[in-house]
Structures are given as structure tokens and as C-alpha cells.
Amino acid sequence: NAGVMQNPRHLVRRRGQEARLRCSPMKGHSHVYWYRQLPEEGLKFMVYLQKENIIDESGMPKERFSAEFPKEGPSILRIQQVVRGDSAAYFCASSLPAGGTEAFFGQGTRLTVV
Amino acid sequence: AQSVTQLDSHVSVSEGTPVLLRCNYSSSYSPSLFWYVQHPNKGLQLLLKYTSAATLVKGINGFEAEFKKSETSFHLTKPSAHMSDAAEYFCVVSEGFQKLVFGTGTRLLVSP
Numbered sequence: 567n568a569g570v571m572q573n574p575r576h577l578v579r580r581r582g583q584e585a586r587l588r589c590s591p592m593k594g595h596s597h598v599y600w601y602r603q604l605p606e607e608g609l610k611f612m613v614y615l616q617k618e619n620i621i622d623e624s625g626m627p628k629e630r631f632s633a634e635f636p637k638e639g640p641s642i643l644r645i646q647q648v649v650r651g652d653s654a655a656y657f658c659a660s661s662l663p664a665g666g667t668e669a670f671f672g673q674g675t676r677l678t679v680v
Numbered sequence: 681a682q683s684v685t686q687l688d689s690h691v692s693v694s695e696g697t698p699v700l701l702r703c704n705y706s707s708s709y710s711p712s713l714f715w716y717v718q719h720p721n722k723g724l725q726l727l728l729k730y731t732s733a734a735t736l737v738k739g740i741n742g743f744e745a746e747f748k749k750s751e752t753s754f755h756l757t758k759p760s761a762h763m764s765d766a767a768e769y770f771c772v773v774s775e776g777f778q779k780l781v782f783g784t785g786t787r788l789l790v791s792p
Binding site (some may be wrong): 599601607608609610611614622623624629657659669671672673674 | 707716723724725726730746770779780781782783785
């Protein structure tokens, strides 16, 4: 059973471009979470999704950021018109539906905006 | 809202000596608490978790943590540090629906 797969591992974008980050959850996991880690900081919750539904997006910036988890395929975190401040490591985690179960993290995508 | 405070940004120990990484939490109800480890340029790995069962929780790689409600603490310990333990450690509280709230991290340095 492969773990949580994120791609790409590293992504470089120029200011104003779009960044698309992908996350394939562990097999059987229907809950996906996205976190952002700025340099020298802990991870900050961004969004919690189930298949085709956004459950909690309280940590998402109001503009330029969006996330989806379609019925088929990976979850996508999309950042439009990137700025230097978006440079960070973006981690995806997945879990089973039951409460209190462990969330498994991917290795992250390191976004650099130049 | 729940939160965690990691009291030390850096901890330095010698190989073979005990490790203590401190964490205090704030929660309005019975929390789920976790410790994650992050090695350089790697993802996060769960070391251990507390979910209202035994207050002394044993994890992987010889780590353990004790939940102390009276002190609102969940400190991470290991009797004898190994060079491979050098990493960033995060104390985490679960805020419902598995929304995890991370501390700012403690960097553990292990010298020979």
C-alpha cells in the first residue's frame, strides 16, 4: 500500500504564474487535508476535503487559492497568480473517515516563487 | 480554539543522554495529542499519539510521552539519544475532524 503521494516534489514558478499541487491519498482514504509550512515555522492547516466536498476551508487564503478532491483522481491545490510569499512547503495528509484515526502525510511539495 | 506551545525552539544533547522535548497544550475539551518528527527535506512521521486511553504513551524508536492533565503538558522523552534522532519535532493537538494544530517545532541536535 503506497503512502500519500504528492507531486511534484519541487516546483518553481515565476510571479504571476499558476501552481498546481497534486495529492493522491492512501488507498481507502477518503479524507484529505492540506497544510502549509513556511520557513522556520510549523504547519498551518489550510483545508479539509472529502470526495467532491470541502468540509473546512478556514485556513485557506481568501483569494487565489482553491482546492478540490474530485470523485476520480487526486486532490489538487491550486494557487493562481503566485507571489513570493507563497513560497513554502505544502503537505497533504489523508485519513480514514473514522474520527481519531491517524493522518498520514506525504513528503510535501516545495514551491519556490522567483 | 486549541493550541500547543513548544517551549524550546532548539534542544542539544549528546549521544546516549536523555532527551526531553516540552509541550504544553490548551484545549476546551479532552484533546487528542500527537508528536510528529520531520527529518530534513522529508515528510512527517507520526511518533506517537494520545487519545484518552493510557496517559503514558509509547511510540516508535524508543520515544514516549506522558499526558498530564493537571499540568496541561505532553512532554516527549527518550532515555538515550541516537545520532539518527536529530530532526525537527512537532507537538500537535487535534481540533475536531482531525484538523491538526501544530506547534512551532523543536529542533533536536545530537552531538557525538
